[in-house]
Amino acid sequence: MKHLHDLPELQLQEHTFPEQTDIGLRPTGYEIRMPDTGEWLMTNQEMFAAWLGDRRVWGIPYHGPVYASGTRTIYTGSRLCGCSVCQMNVNPKDKPN
Numbered sequence: 001m002k003h004l005h006d007l008p009e010l011q012l013q014e015h016t017f018p019e020q021t022d023i024g025l026r027p028t029g030y031e032i033r034m035p036d037t038g039e040w041l042m043t044n045q046e047m048f049a050a051w052l053g054d055r056r057v058w059g060i061p062y063h064g065p066v067y068a069s070g071t072r073t074i075y076t077g078s079r080l081c082g083c084s085v086c087q088m089n090v091n092p093k094d095k096p097n
């Protein structure tokens with residue numbers, strides 16, 4: 001009987017999972033804007049996908065769905081940006097008037 005930790009595929013995944021420090025060392029192109037300072041911060045894809053504020057990819061403004069952190073579930077709460085793309089998945093009750 002094999003145990004989970006005996007499977008080579010799982011061990012490989014552990015080794016290839018990106019380190020936290022990769023964010024600072026390797027540019028991803030994914031940038032999020034800090035609401036307090038207005039400063040753009042390079043981040044990883046997961047944080048970018050879940051960010052509710054302004055986003056851009058390689059300096060180009062990005063408008064699209066926001067996902068619940070670490071999932072592929074689309075966030076349907078209110079969004080700051082009022083454009084049609086960002087508002088597409090927002091609950092009708094959370095849309096701006």
Ligand SMILES: [Zn+2]
Nearest residue numbers: 063081083086
């Ligand atoms: Zn937008």
